[in-house]
Amino acid sequence: MAQSAIKITRDQREAIYQAVRTHLVGLSDVFTLLERQDDVPGAERLARDFADDFRLLEDLGWHEDGSSGQVELTMPHPKLSALMKRIREETEGGFHDAIRERDSVAPVEGLVATMRACDAVLVYTDAKQVAA
Amino acid sequence: MALERTKNFAAVERMGKEFAEDFRLLEDIGWSEYEARETYVLTMPEPELRKLLWRLRDEAAQVLIEHGDEAESRRRDAETNRRFQIGHQTCEKVSGNLDSPRRE
Numbered sequence: 001m002a003q004s005a006i007k008i009t010r011d012q013r014e015a016i017y018q019a020v021r022t023h024l025v026g027l028s029d030v031f032t033l034l035e036r037q038d039d040v041p042g043a044e045r046l047a048r049d050f051a052d053d054f055r056l057l058e059d060l061g062w063h064e065d066g067s068s069g070q071v072e073l074t075m076p077h078p079k080l081s082a083l084m085k086r087i088r089e090e091t092e093g094g095f096h097d098a099i100r101e102r103d104s105v106a107p108v109e110g111l112v113a114t115m116r117a118c119d120a121v122l123v124y125t126d127a128k129q130v131a132a
Numbered sequence: 133m134a135l136e137r138t139k140n141f142a143a144v145e146r147m148g149k150e151f152a153e154d155f156r157l158l159e160d161i162g163w164s165e166y167e168a169r170e171t172y173v174l175t176m177p178e179p180e181l182r183k184l185l186w187r188l189r190d191e192a193a194q195v196l197i198e199h200g201d202e203a204e205s206r207r208r209d210a211e212t213n214r215r216f217q218i219g220h221q222t223c224e225k226v227s228g229n230l231d232s233p234r235r236e
Binding site: 037040041043051057 | 139144148158163166
């Protein structure tokens with residue numbers, strides 16, 4: 001059955017985009033692990049995460065400015081749900097680190113915005129999965 | 133990463149798509165250097181696979197040409213050259229099979 005796309009606001013898009021961008025900093029870890037060949041399953045797992053990031057960026061747009069209006073997320077809902085949970089979990093880790101290290105307010109606010117944006121998408125994806 | 137360095141979003145998008153294709157191909161050919169299988173089934177859609185193989189072939193050729201300019205570098209990187217040579221030949225062969233009208 002065809003699924004409907006989930007629409008997010010510009011602010012939600014910005015919050016998720018920044019989290020994806022932060023995650024992409026670790027892309028070289030895939031190549032490091034592949035070169036060493038001592039944790040190939042780890043390399044594979046990481047690469048799948050990055051492949052999900054790339055797919056999400058197809059919807060979010062690759063440019064930091066993005067579009068002016070709403071953004072449609074077109075990934076299959078189970079995959080989108082898993083991705084949002086991963087981003088939320090990573091962001092929550094960063095949030096706790098920021099609180100512990102008494103980081104400035106701005107990054108913490110950004111992290112909270114990301115967690116809320118992920119939650120907003122999850123409400124929709126997970127409700128759909130339960131209904132199905 | 134190019135994104136943080138240059139803010140060249142178009143280049144980053146192209147690189148991201150290429151990495152996604154690479155990762156997708158590795159799903160079929162395996163992630164380990166030491167694969168024991170005799171044959172591999174490539175399950176990517178044919179146009180996507182063809183494009184990817186041509187890109188890998190061109191990238192390998194580029195490396196081989198660059199190395200060809202410097203004999204000392206070639207001797208030092210003999211193993212790297214060998215790998216790129218095999219990669220170049222394999223991409224050529226597989227993409228040739230895709231292009232063949234007799235392919236089933």
